[in-house]
Amino acid sequence: MSNTQTQQTQANILSAEKTRWIYRKMVEIRKFEEAVIKGTRNGSLGPFAHTSDGQEAVAVGTCAHLNEKDYITSTHRGHGHSIAKGGDLNTLMAEMAGKATGCDKGKGGSLHLADLTKGNIGANGVVGGGLPIACGAGLTAKLTKSGAVTVAFFGDGANNQGVFHEALNLAAIWKLPVVFVCENNKYGEYTWNGYATAATKISDRAAGYNIPGKTINGNDVVEVYQTVGEAIERARNGEGPSLIECETFRIQGHGISDPQIYKTEEEKQLHLTDEECIKKFKSYVTKHQLLSDKEMSEIDQSIEDTVEKALQFAINSPYPDAKELYTDVYVSY
Numbered sequence: 642m643s644n645t646q647t648q649q650t651q652a653n654i655l656s657a658e659k660t661r662w663i664y665r666k667m668v669e670i671r672k673f674e675e676a677v678i679k680g681t682r683n684g685s686l687g688p689f690a691h692t693s694d695g696q697e698a699v700a701v702g703t704c705a706h707l708n709e710k711d712y713i714t715s716t717h718r719g720h721g722h723s724i725a726k727g728g729d730l731n732t733l734m735a736e737m738a739g740k741a742t743g744c745d746k747g748k749g750g751s752l753h754l755a756d757l758t759k760g761n762i763g764a765n766g767v768v769g770g771g772l773p774i775a776c777g778a779g780l781t782a783k784l785t786k787s788g789a790v791t792v793a794f795f796g797d798g799a800n801n802q803g804v805f806h807e808a809l810n811l812a813a814i815w816k817l818p819v820v821f822v823c824e825n826n827k828y829g830e831y832t833w834n835g836y837a838t839a840a841t842k843i844s845d846r847a848a849g850y851n852i853p854g855k856t857i858n859g860n861d862v863v864e865v866y867q868t869v870g871e872a873i874e875r876a877r878n879g880e881g882p883s884l885i886e887c888e889t890f891r892i893q894g895h896g897i898s899d900p901q902i903y904k905t906e907e908e909k910q911l912h913l914t915d916e917e918c919i920k921k922f923k924s925y926v927t928k929h930q931l932l933s934d935k936e937m938s939e940i941d942q943s944i945e946d947t948v949e950k951a952l953q954f955a956i957n958s959p960y961p962d963a964k965e966l967y968t969d970v971y972v973s974y
């Protein structure tokens with residue numbers, strides 16, 4: 642295939658509509674996280690947050706294939722997943738502030754964010770906790786023949802939890818429509834993954850469960866879109882689960898108060914390189930003439946305004962009433 646032909650094939654991977662959606666969502670997540678960092682530091686939002694800036698390509702490239710009926714389970718670093726799965730920025734930001742107008746009426750906050758109307762069945766403060774829940778959603782979909790696929794997002798730190806192995810095994814023997822998407826940002830809190838994980842690649846662990854496993858560049862949204870897309874299609878066709886490891890990096894520390902003294906200078910500068918996922922996608926769309934600079938800056942500006950409005954909405958919303966304390970906490974049968 643000639644270079645021109647390869648370029649044309651590359652350009653055909655994404656429709657014009659999908660290209661705009663992907664760019665918009667990645668920028669929405671980045672600007673949302675920047676507002677969360679600012680709002681948390683100045684006290685107008687909650688006391689603490691783990692942000693996902695830098696990892697946008699994984700959430701967006703994956704959720705680009707999901708519909709309203711599909712599910713995701715998330716992690717303590719779940720704002721980006723929620724936005725990519727269609728969450729409304731106002732109600733998500735209000736949730737960051739613990740307000741009554743939040744998508745969980747202020748009871749979830751950053752760490753336990755769920756958005757059930759969008760198929761987001763929850764972030765999880767327990768590392769690896771979303772993985773068996775994804776199997777439950779997968780089993781429901783299989784038994785009810787709903788056609789829904791569940792994506793379980795998890796970090797590299799979760800791959801050494803026993804529950805990771807139990808979930809993969811269960812999903813494999815029952816051929817559940819679940820895709821396990823690992824965001825390998827190389828750290829679990831302050832511990833380098835190479836120090837904590839015996840496997841060379843996290844995706845190698847798929848072989849133990851007889852399912853496909855692949856490691857990809859998680860900073861390249863087009864690569865995520867293609868590879869995770871194939872795994873989602875496989876799951877939707879009844880062919881069972883897959884494990885996709887997306888190598889990426891987080892721009893912030895573990896939480897926003899972490900000074901990252903355990904990272905090398907080179908690692909701290911990664912977001913200034915061509916590996917930064919939004920920059921990478923911008924080069925791609927420019928090279929393939931999918932979006933102009935003008936279109937991208939118009940999108941940037943409109944998101945800037947939307948996020949600012951979301952922040953004001955959150956700040957101006959009321960806290961939940963004290964009598965709400967026990968509602969929606971337990972399910973009654």
Ligand SMILES: Cc1ncc(C[n+]2csc(CCOP(=O)(O)OP(=O)(O)O)c2C)c(N)n1
Nearest residue numbers: 718766767768796797798799826828829830
């Ligand atoms: C079962 C459990 N063990 C330990 C913790 C403390 N903890 C919170 S986040 C975290 C690191 C998770 O790392 P990773 O899965 O790679 O996700 P990342 O923070 O990098 O997105 C740990 C150990 C926890 N919340 N739950």
Ligand SMILES: [Mg+2]
Nearest residue numbers: 796797828829
């Ligand atoms: Mg990690």
